[in-house]
Amino acid sequence: MTITETILKIDRLTKDFGPVRAVDGVELDIRRNEFFALLGPSGCGKSTLLRMLAGFVTPTAGDIVLEGDSITGLPPERRPLNLMFQSYALFPHMTVAKNLAYGLEMDRLPKVEIARRVEEIMAVTDLTEFASRKPEQLSGGQRQRVALARALVKRPKVLLLDEPLGALDKKLRERMQLELKRLQHEVGITFIIVTHDQEEALVMADRMAILKDGKLLQHGAPAEIYQNPADRFVANFIGVMNFIEGQVGTDGFFEAPGLTVSNAASAAGQAALxxxxxxxxLVGPEENGLQGRIVDIAYHGLDRVLHVETPASATPLQVRVSARLSGGHMVGETIRLGIAPERCKFFTA
Structure with missing residues (x-):
């Protein structure tokens, strides 16, 4: 199903902390039932933006519109959005069932309705067998599911997640990424997640936005951003990217030591491939290519990354090849690299 309907509009949202502008005029349309990721390095403004959506930080300027109505002036408890923190913030003296029921009790829902909702969300999040346990009796992944269930049981229109998997080890983190995605589809709620982990965003997000110094640099589907980064920062931040510094001549060709590549850049001058x-x-010795020497081989299971020293770059280029194809290569070996112009991006220096 194609997700097109806007549920949340972020309109030129800005936040100043004294002389520091933490969020700078961000504009985004978040669609109903999508998984949207806010991504960027530490200090880029993504958590501040999330807290403005939740109502815990007051914007300096701009507006937050939910389903056509401005919620910018509403306090957190009156917004149909829930924020799940990285720390989970579970009540240690309460059982899992009591933790889940607490928010509904504060909303003064009938006891029958509370019991029905708690039972329903425990079934969806596979927590039924842990209903009578307290948080210290649970694993990290189970506590994470309780925190998520507690946010979902209130049925918010938008669920905000601030680094929700940051406290988990790598293996559990990867499993919970898929679990979050599954739950999001099952409950049909819009998720907005803040993360600094690019792989996490690529795995889970329907769309994502890249922020730097409070500014929105690019937003779109993960594949679109990975394949067509808007600038050098985005290209370097999302995934692994090799950069080769060089010069574009008046003939439209990019040149670096030992390498010439046809190029679509509009202007001559310094550039980065x-x-x-x-x-x-990897090409044969009789083919055109960039000559280099393997200085390291990193094993990644199904594939390997060859680190290749070349005259074109001050740092070794990374070349990812399947384990089957790379089995015969050794450190110290001289090889040739084929760099097709249609696979390259060019950024002005």
Missing amino acids: AIRPEEID
Whole structure:
């Protein structure tokens, strides 16, 4: 199903902390029932933006519109949005069932309705068998599911998640990424997640936005941003990217030591060629290519990453190849790299 209907509009949202502008005129349309990721390095403004949506931080300027109505002036408790923190913030003296029921009790829902909702959300999040346990009796992944269930049981129109998987180890984190995505589809709620983990965003998000220094640099589907980054920062931030510094001549060709590539850049001058490790080919000695020497081989299970020293770059280029194809290569070996112009991006220096 294609998700097109806007549920939340972020309109030129800005936040100043004294002389520091933490969020700078961000504009985004979040669609109903989508999984949207806010991504960027530490200090880029993503958590501040999330807290403005939740109502815990007051914007300096701009507006937050939910289903056509401004909620910018509403206090957190009156917004149909829930914020799940990285720390989970579970009540240690309460059982899982009591933790889930607490917010509904504060809303003064009938006891029968509370019991029905708690039972329903425990079934969806696979927590039924842990209903009588307290948080200290649960694993990290189970506590994470309780925190998520507690947010979902109130049936918010939008669920805000601030680094929700940051406290988990790598293996559990990867499992919970898929669990979050599954739950989001099952409950049909819009998720907005803040993360600094690019792989996490690529795995889970329907769309994502990249922020830097409070500014929105690019937003779109993960594949679109990965394949067509708007600038050098985005290209470097999302995934692994090789950069080769060089010069574009008046003939439209990019040149670096040992390398010449036809180029679509509009202007002559200094430029950087960018290419993903998986887009570089290994070619035979009789073919045109960039000559280099393997200085390291990193094993990644199904594939390997060759680190290749070349005259074109001050740092070794990374070349991702399948384990089957790379089995015969050794550190110290001289190889040739094929860099096809249609696989490259060019950024002005």
